[in-house]
Amino acid sequence: MFDDWRGFKSESLPSDWKDKLRELGRVARGDILKMTTVASSGHPGGSMSSLELYLVLYHFANVDPKQPGRNDRDRIIVSHGHTSPGVYAALAHTGFFDIKPVLHGFRQADSPFEGHVELSVPGVEWDTGNLGQGLAVGVGKAIYAKLSGQDFHTYVLMGDGEQQKGQIAESRRHAVTFGLNNLTAVIDRNQLQICGKTADVHPQNIAAGWEADGWRVIEIDGHDLDEVYDACRTARMDTSTPVVILANTVMGKGVSFMEHDHNYHGAPVKPDRLSDALRELDLNSDYEELLTLRAGGPPPPFTPNHSEYPDIDTGEPITYEPGKKLDNRSAWGNALLSVAEANLGKRDVAMGVFDCDLAGSVKTAAFAGQFPDNFFQCGIAEHATAVTAGALSSENAVSVFAAFGIFGVSESYNQERLNDINHSNVKLFCTHSGINVGEDGKTHQCIDFFGLLNSTFGWKVITPADPNQTDRIARYVLSQPGCFAVMMGRAKMEPVLDEKGEPFFGGDYTYEYGRMDAIRAGEQVALVSAGNILPYALDGWNILAEKGVNPALFCVSDWSDLHPDDLARLASFEHIVTVEDHNVKTGLGTTLAASMLEAGHAVKFTRLGVRQYGSSGPPADLYKILGLDGESIAEVVSKVCDSVTVSA
């Protein structure tokens, strides 16, 4: 049970609570001023305009300051993350933690109280700061409530300048399409943003936009505690549609010289005016004492509070036999269905699959047909979808976003970066990656997926080589916590065979992240390849074998964390030739070379890969033009082998 006053159960704000919140507002405004002035940076203006919204929600929503991570809590997402001073002050005065460390440790290196709201602070649900993403987070949380059969409510707070961001419109429509009557948005309408009035910077009819997308709009005075409470209660109780509360507020509210001044959006009060500002709030300054405490170092961290990953039955692997051509994406679609069948309705697993108008191509259509309640057709709205999938994945749920590589990674990179920062567990299954896309041409050929996602610290990128490996990788990824991207091509291929003619990745083959597979034995030169282009590397190997040239051929499906033993194994060769369907600047060859050097292995290297944007045509023709077909690969390797032999 939550505290009995929570959940907006009382029909109106009890008068004793009103007095209490008014008093907390006075003190919290002082805290906002102090922490920003002590830090010499931060955003007091919006913090002071949003303050009553924060105080009412943190006090009356179903949250528990003593158990901030309990699974049945309401989710309160703050999208305009720069108002962290207001959020931290409100959370502290609701009992989540002590206010003192915030006052001296705000924005201090290594402090949990960062400049934009961060998960490191109890009560914060999502790291934001890149504006426009919070509503998509809220959609993900509200979907989780539905999928897990819980009746918690999700609130998303936003700025009014932030409404200029297009991603919000994507999420507005998602909320209505998916019937999310458990979601409330609250907009701090203080009429100002960094460069001045919102009406001048970029005019917009905010209410009309939300109404047009099917939301109920309630307009209030955002500093009137009764009105804020009533609106939140109405929104909580309305089960017909999602509700947005447009809260008219004043930037810098409470201090006369700050009010209506956009310069206080992102600038603290100067130390010599702090006492004046605090006097208006009937508060004294303890600025010197706070500076002394700050010199003593940052406050300690809180214990992280991340959700568990569900326990998944990975089902029975499928083996695709020799002679049968299949595309990896179809193998992925089959594996998804198989894993879903093993879990949904059989185990207590929440699962959502998100699609952006590509279900047939990315092979989620069969899943959609069989599990319509778990499938979310998001339309052409990748930015919001990427975040929503991330937000669902940070709950106890399996969350899959299936897209073309160019839309799932290149288009949505920053959203995926934020998913990583937020410790989410999103499973990105991308088809149509690489030059392998062929006829769709350069706009659709995703040749930067590894470079982009490897610029984060958490994403793991895997490129399956054939349908059998795809099957096993899909099952592995769906059962693991963390962010994974599985990058597949589009073309059909025969399963890769071992030297006995059996499917190499079929039967009992077990996929192990970070390990390399030896496809063909050889000596002196190691040909290292992965994913879509492994069959072409194998073509090259076969051509060489017929000529009596005998390099080894390895498959490295994930190359950022290659095991030290595999690096050492490669180091036993005199020359490595990498072959990849990716921009060579940021792909397999570059990464492997760096790993080898760092591990102390000096080996000669040749990198074959994509060195220019592709054109439009069958993949085999494009690979030939780019020098990546079997013959071209064989030619390069042959020369390398000659030079190795000569130097020996």
Ligand SMILES: Cc1ncc(C[n+]2csc(CCOP(=O)(O)OP(=O)(O)O)c2C)c(N)n1
């Ligand atoms: C995507 C993105 N673009 C630009 C910024 C830089 N930025 C930070 S706050 C802000 C203005 C926000 O205005 P508003 O939502 O009205 O907040 P308020 O000024 O009321 O605090 C901008 C442009 C950002 N954080 N994210």
